[in-house]
Amino acid sequence: KQEVTQIPAALSVPEGENLVLNCSFTDSAIYNLQWFRQDPGKGLTSLLLIQSSQREQTSGRLNASLDKSSGRSTLYIAASQPGDSATYLCAGGGFQGAQKLVFGQGTRLTINP
Amino acid sequence: NAGVTQTPKFQVLKTGQSMTLQCAQDMNHNSMYWYRQDPGMGLRLIYYSASEGTTDKGEVPNGYNVSRLNKREFSLRLESAAPSQTSVYFCASKFSPLAGFTGELFFGEGSRLTVL
Numbered sequence: 001k002q003e004v005t006q007i008p009a010a011l012s013v014p015e016g017e018n019l020v021l022n023c024s025f026t027d028s029a030i031y032n033l034q035w036f037r038q039d040p041g042k043g044l045t046s047l048l049l050i051q052s053s054q055r056e057q058t059s060g061r062l063n064a065s066l067d068k069s070s071g072r073s074t075l076y077i078a079a080s081q082p083g084d085s086a087t088y089l090c091a092g093g094g095f096q097g098a099q100k101l102v103f104g105q106g107t108r109l110t111i112n113p
Numbered sequence: 114n115a116g117v118t119q120t121p122k123f124q125v126l127k128t129g130q131s132m133t134l135q136c137a138q139d140m141n142h143n144s145m146y147w148y149r150q151d152p153g154m155g156l157r158l159i160y161y162s163a164s165e166g167t168t169d170k171g172e173v174p175n176g177y178n179v180s181r182l183n184k185r186e187f188s189l190r191l192e193s194a195a196p197s198q199t200s201v202y203f204c205a206s207k208f209s210p211l212a213g214f215t216g217e218l219f220f221g222e223g224s225r226l227t228v229l
Contacts, residue, residue, distance in 0.1 A: 042222065101218060
């Protein structure tokens with residue numbers, strides 16, 4: 001069974017800091033890795049999608065990397081703001097050719113003003 | 114620009130009642146999914162439909178049925194609701210045209226179901 005793990009479960013940092021969220025997966029044969037943001041009581045919003053042939057993707061202050069050989073992905077957030085406070089989830093897709101994604105439990109991020 | 118639309122947003126049921134959650138997407142995606150999200154359990158896949166005319170079980174299919182009505186619509190039915198089915202349900206869709214390639218997954222806003 002493929003597993004996706006996110007550590008830590010919660011993280012609190014002061015505003016302005018650069019930070020890294022971690023995601024690890026057990027099967028390196030994935031097709032893609034997707035990062036999501038979820039605000040309380042809301043649905044999941046896609047942030048970045050990295051295909052297996054790519055090493056990283058960038059959108060604004062966000063940068064996500066993928067290292068299949070080590071089974072890791074990281075989401076880098078530059079110059080954090082209070083509005084970045086949310087739960088961040090990663091999901092690996094295409095394990096063993098399947099169409100479904102396997103989700104991590106998420107990291108709850110709090111940016112303190 | 115609707116994306117993935119779920120109805121209803123909130124529902125309260127009594128044990129044993131039935132209901133259907135509706136989902137529609139306007140992005141011409143071929144794959145659609147139903148997840149449930151529970152505290153401490155994360156997101157768990159109930160059923161999915163890789164393309165129109167096909168459905169497959171996910172991680173937690175017991176107590177649910179699905180129908181892929183057409184390319185746009187994918188419904189989830191609870192035939193006899195139980196308190197254990199109290200949860201937030203999410204529908205999602207993506208474009209998956211080729212083996213070995215999957216597109217970005219888009220989610221609806223969720224349907225919050227309480228079974229008394």
